[in-house]
Amino acid sequence: MTDREHMGLWAFIRPTTIHTAGWRFPGANPRANFDLAELTRAAVKLESACFDALFMADHLSLLNMPMDGLKRSHTATSFEPLTLLSALSSLTQRIGLVATGSTTFDEPFHTARRFASLDHLSGGRAGWNIVTTANPDAARNFGFEDLLGRDERYERAREFVRIVTGLWDSWHDDAFVCDAAEGIFFDPRKMHALNHKGRYFEVDGPLNIARPPQGWPVLVQAGASAAGMRLAAESADVVFTAQTSLEGAQAFYRDIKRQTVAAGRLEDPCRVMLGTLVVVGRTEQEARDKRALMDRLVHTDSALASLSVALGHDISALDPDGPLPELPVTNQGVSSQRRVLEIARREGLTTVREMAQRVGGYFGHEVVGTPAQVADQFERWFRERACDGFIVMFPYLPQGLDDFVDEVVPILQERNLFRRGYEGSTLREHLGLSRPANQFL
Amino acid sequence: MTDREHMGLWAFIRPTTIHTAGWRFPGANPRANFDLAELTRAAVKLESACFDALFMADHLSLLNMPMDGLKRSHTATSFEPLTLLSALSSLTQRIGLVATGSTTFDEPFHTARRFASLDHLSGGRAGWNIVTTANPDAARNFGFEDLLGRDERYERAREFVRIVTGLWDSWHDDAFVCDAAEGIFFDPRKMHALNHKGRYFEVDGPLNIARPPQGWPVLVQAGASAAGMRLAAESADVVFTAQTSLEGAQAFYRDIKRQTVAAGRLEDPCRVMLGTLVVVGRTEQEARDKRALMDRLVHTDSALASLSVALGHDISALDPDGPLPELPVTNQGVSSQRRVLEIARREGLTTVREMAQRVGGYFGHEVVGTPAQVADQFERWFRERACDGFIVMFPYLPQGLDDFVDEVVPILQERNLFRRGYEGSTLREHLGLSRPANQFL
Structure with a gap:
């Protein structure tokens, strides 16, 4: 563990459940994603457990599905993320507030100013999840009729980030x-x-x-393409990744750290945070039953539509009981398509319907088990340098969140893998990141 | 008074003092404009006095002055207005929250979504102050190297507003x-x-x-040009104006109400709100002394720079002791230039320096006197249909605000000119405005 005393724990709160169903x-608040009282309760509870941050993904349209x-x-x-997190900033004292902002469909001046x-x-608790927005809708x-190509989106993103950080440095701290x-x-x-x-x-x-207050709000990046990793290595404090195998995660971890050093960033390497759905049961069987029930609640129409989103191609016109044809290169995010095809190969899924039922609920990294089993898994991935922490996705609100906070976090604290109290007051302090010097001083 | 039982009272909170100095x-919090604790205290106090709304003006640059x-x-x-008002939404229950948003430098999708x-x-307390942004900086x-021309800015604004209201109607209330x-x-x-x-x-x-919740957040408009008044008459629930004479205000009031009816809006005419700096003293002399001291605190450099802003022309190269030359037609806001020239003519000011000292602090509508005198003036302008209410500008925080809330509001309440408690929970309800039907139903 050496230099890495504690793991990071962030909470994925938009959407409040990543699982389609x-x-x-049973017992879930079906409106949790748009229920301010439920979201406030979640934020306060996560802060009581000393989570580093709330993380809001975002879309600038409805999901592009049939x-x-x-x-x-x-x-x-x-x-909308910046308005919600501003509202929650008044109701919390320590937890970080990370909002997604697009470099393709917004202006650097507005983005710099709002963050x-x-x-x-919030007294230094903001973070910006930099996305290039790969959704044609x-x-x-x-x-715009069409998206920019991926490389051009990332070129624009790099320039956008340089402007935003330059604007943040418009004033000396004592101006x-x-x-x-x-x-x-x-x-x-x-x-x-x-x-x-x-x-x-x-x-x-x-x-x-x-x-x-933080000099620069914390910069987060999630793209898994070569261009995305380059942006992350150059600029990001935190990388959000979606690896599903320990070996794959370790390889990504080494790669991004190496690229960060190669980009000249020796002292503040990227923190690698792994998106992880956690389903907790009193017994392993109870946890597995919960997880299986979630998948059974996915309607076939929803599964097929989710497969379209995951592949970045509308598959609704295909015969569901036929094979998935070779897909042309897509301009949209590459990581989810790659993962779907890996899963299909690994598990021998051949028809569109089989693949849809498999990935229609959720197909990223997950941990299912008793509180001790979840803690074991978190400890192993952290100690074996598959990640520096986890962006925890709860299966539903409120109980799915409470299970993790009440049952898993205390075990991580007992094992000294996670803090028992906030050491500082800013998100950078929670993450052990230094405050950037003003580049114009 | 007939149909108009109560006047409206809004609070101008950005900037926290409109007066340059x-x-x-003495006793002012010099950082009030950027002090969250001070702004929170102000919001809570204004809500305790049942103000309709907080109003945030905005600029998308520093002021364009030397x-x-x-x-x-x-x-x-x-x-930034939307983030601040979102934060204040968590700390208040009833007061309206009106943010300025530009139709020239933002996107209708973002604007619709954030409001x-x-x-x-906020449970239905949002308002959008629609501005076209006339600042070349x-x-x-x-x-952009240059601004669009005024007519084109307003054409764009009209289309922008149609899109925003159309997007607000994307869903039926029970979808x-x-x-x-x-x-x-x-x-x-x-x-x-x-x-x-x-x-x-x-x-x-x-x-x-x-x-x-309000169907549409409340639409506010402040442009005084013909194009601005047309936009207001077509779309605005509330017009914010800056008249300085009773007769001028009455003429504007009649004009905008007539244009609103001509635009086919018979049931929800624009509310006309008059921006008003209020300086309260225990005696009339004390109030006048306070007001005079404010002007004495304006530095000559600041006065000259403010005159440039008010005229929409950089006058820094002119001889301060020479006359103001004829100004070419400007692309920027017309109302402040018109008011400056009126004041100069009325008061016989001839040199640049005289004009700067006169308008360098504040030159809009103001009321200076004892609490009863202020209430008298408010009552007169309201009863004589110069306005439907006031956007109150405080001379400084916190005492300048407290003077108004503690001393003037109770008199207005005693005279039954202002509410003693909120009748409803949304800003539209405070203003007596109906909830718009969904245009696609």
């Missing part, structure tokens, strides 16, 4: 002297206009908000 | 059935994709958030 589970599946999706209505504002409102909400006697509000020598002129953007600056 | 006033003046401006750092989200988070933060037994989350017959293709925008929709 989680909202239908209506037969879409009408079964509990994500069709959600709060800076959330960082100030999102493009059509912003006047605002507020000298009422002399009538000087700020020291002009401590202001920096960016005057960026690049391939995709021209942004003058300075930003009209003081430097964030 | 308000932050320097550095000699800019360094004296307390607005150089501010929270819908704030409306849900803002343009240069979004890749989300959340039927866990059947696995149906929403009824597809109760969803409407906008498929907008217009001159400036193409937006498919639907929005990925349920219809706002």
Whole structure:
């Protein structure tokens, strides 16, 4: 374990269940994804367990799936991340607040300003999950017929991130002297206009908000393509990954750490966080039964629609009992398609229907078992350097979350694998990350 | 008074003082504009006095003025409106939350979604102050060398507003059935994709958030040009105006009500809210002394810079002791330039310096006097149909706000000119506005 004393624990709260049918589970609040009281209760409870952060994924459209599946999706209505996390910032004191923001369909000035504002409102708890948005339905909400190609999306993202971090450094930390006697509000020598002129953007600056308490809000990145990993290695404090095998996760872990060092970042390597669905039972059998029930609650229409999303191709016109044809190269996210095809090969699934039933609920990393078994698995993946921590996905709210917080977290704390109290007050402090110096000082 | 039982009272909270030197006033919190604790205290206090709403003006850049003046401006750092109001939504129960949003430098999908989200988070208390952004420095933060012309900005704004309201109507109020037994989350017959293709925008929709509690968040508009008034008459629930003479205000009031009716809106005419700086003293002399001290605290550099902003022209190269030359037609807001020239004519100000000292602090509508005198003035302007209510600007925080809330509001309540308790829970209910029907039903 050496330098890595504690694992990280983040909570995936949008959607509140990653499993397609989680909202239908007996006892689940089916409206949890859009129920402010339920989300507030979750945030307060996760903070009582000293979680590092709440993590909000996001979409800029409905899921791009046929209506037969879409009408079964509990994500069709959600709060917008920056507004929800700002509201939750007033109801919590320590937990980090990580919102997804698109570099393809938003402006760097707005993005820099809103995350800076959330960082100030929360006393240094903001994080930005940088996404390039690979959903063609999102493009059509912003006047684009088609998406940019993946490489171009990532080129734009790199420039976008440079602008945002440059705007965050518009002011020295001590620029605002507020000298009422002399009538000087700020020291002009401590202001920096960016005057960026690049391939995709021209942004003058300075930003009209003081430097964030964290210097820069925490930067998170999740793309698994070569371009995504390059962006992560250059810029990200945290990488969110979706590995399903221990060996694959270890290889990814080594690769991203190596690329980070190669990019010149010796002191603050990326933290690798593994998205993990956790289903807890009093016995192993109870946990397995719960997990099996979740899959049984997935309607065939929903399974087929989810397979389309996972593959980045509409498969609704295919014969469900025929084989999946060779797919052309897609412009959308590569990691989920790759994982589906791996699972199909590994498990000998040949027809579209077999694949849909297998991946229609959830097909990422998961841990199913008793609290001790879950803790064992977390400990092993952490100690064996498959990850630095977990972005925990709860099967449903509220009980699925309570099971993890009440039963699993105390075991991790007893084993000294997770904190018993917050050591600091900012998200960077929770993660053991240094505060970036102002690049213009 | 007939149909108008109570006046409206809104609080202008960004900036926290509209007066250039308000932050320097003895006893003022010079950081109030960017002090979350101070803003929270203000919001809670205003809610205890049953104010209709908090109103946040906004800029998408620093003020465009020379550095000699800019360094004296307390607005150089501010929270971003939607994040701040979301945070305050968790700390208040009834008061409305009105944020400024630009139709020139943002996307209709984002705007519709974020205001819908704030409306849900706050239980129906959101309002959108629609601005077209007439600041060339803002343009240069979004890749534009120059602003669009005013007429084109307003054409874009009209299309933008149609899209936003169309997206708010994406879902029927009862679309989300959340039927866990059947696995149906929403009824597809109760969803409407906008498929907008217009001159400036193409937006498919639907929005990925349920219809706002208010149907539509309250629409506010402040432009005083012919194009601005047309937009207001067509779309706005509330018009924010800056009239300084009773007769001028009455003429504006009649004009906007007439235009609203001409636009076919017979039942929900625009509410006209008058921006008003209020300075309260125990005696009239004390109030006048306070007001005079505020103006004495304006530095000459700041006064000259403020005159540039008010005129929409950089006057820093002119001889301060020479006359103001004829100004070319400006692309920026017309109302403040018009008011400055009126004041100069009325008061016989001829040199640049005289004009700067006169308008460098604040030159809009103001009321200065004892609590009873302030109440008298409010009553007169309200009863004589110069306005339907006031957007109150406090000279500084906290005492300038407390003076109004503690001393003036009780008199207005005694006279039955203002509510003693909230009648409803949404901002529309506070304003006596109906909830719009879904246009696609």
